[in-house]
Amino acid sequence: MVPNWVSVSISCFALLISISSLYYTRSKFLSDSLHQKEDLKHKKEKDKETFIVSLKDDLNSLRKDLVEIFVSKETINYIKRDDFTFYLYKQSNDIKKYLSEDNYEKWLTLTLEIDDALNLVIYKHDHSSISDVLIKIRNFIKLI
């Protein structure tokens, strides 16, 4: 027959092992989820940086196209306006995702102003508002 103190010791030892195992699992879980959160944050930051670099490049190209229209007094057509406005619309979701609410509102204002300026060129052969828009695009690039 096994003495009582031996049974108690074995039970205590088993309990100690169970508690240690639970503690280890919990710590590992917390450390893994912390890593996952950090990875996700890092990825989001990287995506944001990549998006902003590409947005700045695109906006600079758009500025060059508008400078060309302004300087040459080129009469653009509906299709060209559509290309511009489609480009602007395409950016909106990412701008909403990566930039602040305030910058997103500024973006919507900019899209309205660019569209109005292009319409004046198409329908009235009036290029004057393009120069204002060019300044606004430059300011937006500086802002982001």
Place this chain on the structure above:
Amino acid sequence: MKKERIEYDFAKEFSPYPGPREIRIGPFSGELFREEVLESFFKNEQPLLLNIDNTKLSFGPSFLSESFGLFAKKHTLEKFQDFLHVKQDSEKGKKFYEKMMEYVMREIKHGS
């Protein structure tokens, strides 16, 4: 009694080429669409299902702001959403709806 919603084919009944913001700038403007189409159907309590699938060009931000934005601002968002539904069977219809609502919300929040 509320009338049954009817489908309004934008390309067929207004223009396949949505125009600029104001009437003074060019044809098929947002202002013209608001005054002659939206206000007129609303006055007759005739709810619409807007179908934009056959348009040849996308809607410019200024058209959306001037037509749907100002209309919703005048009549409240609730009445606007009750009056106007957008046919969203196609990807084009869905995207149009998202874009339209951006400018509607903007006009309601910030329009002066």
